Amino acid sequence: MELYTPERLAAARRAAAEAGLGALLIGPSADLRYLTGYDAHALERLTLLVLPADGEATLIVPRLERPAAEASPAPGMGVRLVDHEDGTDPYHIVQDLIGDRAKTVGLGDRLWAEQVLALRDTLPDATQRLAGAVLRGLRLRKTPAEIAALRRAGRAIDAVHERMAEWLRPGRTEADVAADIATGIREAGHATVEFTIVAAGPNGASPHHGVSDRVIAAGEPVVVDIGGKMPDGYCSDSTRTYCIGEPPADFADYFAVLRDAQRAAVAAVRPGVTAQAVDAAARDRIAAAGFGPRFLHRTGHGIGLDVHEDPYLVSGNDTPLEPGMAFSVEPGIYLAGRHGARIEDIVVCTGDGAERLNTIDTELVIL
Incomplete structure (x- = not known):
């Protein structure tokens, strides 16, 4: 029996859509590992899963962390990897992926405040809600x-x-x-x-x-x-x-x-x-x-x-x-x-x- 399967991402998309969320934005946390199998370090450098309710899952990672992300189950689950170099602004990647298509986004409960505020500036027209309200129901009942x-x-x-x-x-x-x-x-x-x-x-x-x-x-x-x-x-x-x-x-x-x-x-x-x-x-x-x-x-x-x-x-x-x-x-x-x-x-x-x-x-x- 496999733990980390594409069905987790599919279930999260369905749950997000049912909750009225256009996308989930999940940083290093148990939620990220649950969805992708990637056990990411919580750093000042942005690591973020962008999971639109109706689109491809993309994992944004610092370039120096890309080998670890590639070695995780994430690529095998259909998650696309995009990296960013030190000294560059990774938030434009979120803007490119989301744009104005998501009017409400679910932010990971464990995102750092500085990242939450940066995402607010990146997506100024999107209402922010907690993703935990969506993911909690998925993680509550174990397979x-x-x-x-x-x-x-x-x-x-x-x-x-x-x-x-x-x-x-x-x-x-x-x-x-x-x-x-x-x-x-x-x-x-x-x-x-x-x-x-x-x-x-x-x-x-x-x-x-x-x-x-x-x-x-x-x-x-x-x-x-x-x-x-x-x-x-x-x-x-x-x-x-x-x-x-x-x-x-x-x-x-x-x-x-x-x-x-x-x-x-x-x-x-x-x-x-x-x-x-x-x-x-x-x-x-x-x-x-x-x-x-x-x-x-x-x-x-x-x-x-x-x-x-x-x-x-x-x-x-x-x-x-x-x-x-x-x-x-x-x-x-x-x-x-x-x-x-x-x-x-x-x-x-x-x-x-x-x-x-x-x-x-x-x-x-x-x-």
């Missing part, structure tokens, strides 16, 4: 090829968690452990390391702590949230909570609540259930046990070419789940100044329920 890619990413990050006993032990700093994990992420087949959170003891009460030079002590819970990007561009993201020796009694009690809440949220996933209902499945159980204020974030986020993308499992999001939607299920409980815990799996909504792409145990791991 079988994308699900297979996410499944490979899930297996790869599971393999890293399975090695945690090699690295996580008393006397080492969070930073030491994170460095070993980063190496392990690459060894497991990822192209890049996106993040390594190693949060021991009171640092575990900060959901996005990162790492520090704090020395890990015996008896401390440690939250390990890690993820990377595979060579095909699809991401992994998984959290497990460990304890260096026997955990504090109160920690073991609320970890059991968290484990049950996470399992309940996964079990709630099926077509037609809303994103906020999955959030409630976890949140209601945590609140009923008296830890409601200690659950500080949404239950989950979509994942694909971005680590965080639609759909978001959060109160107020009444989007019904559909087969092919992929997202994290990651409730947490955080006791400021003491410790915290989080359990995270990537889950895909199937035709009749859910598939966990992270298959390792969600129980507390005592090392």
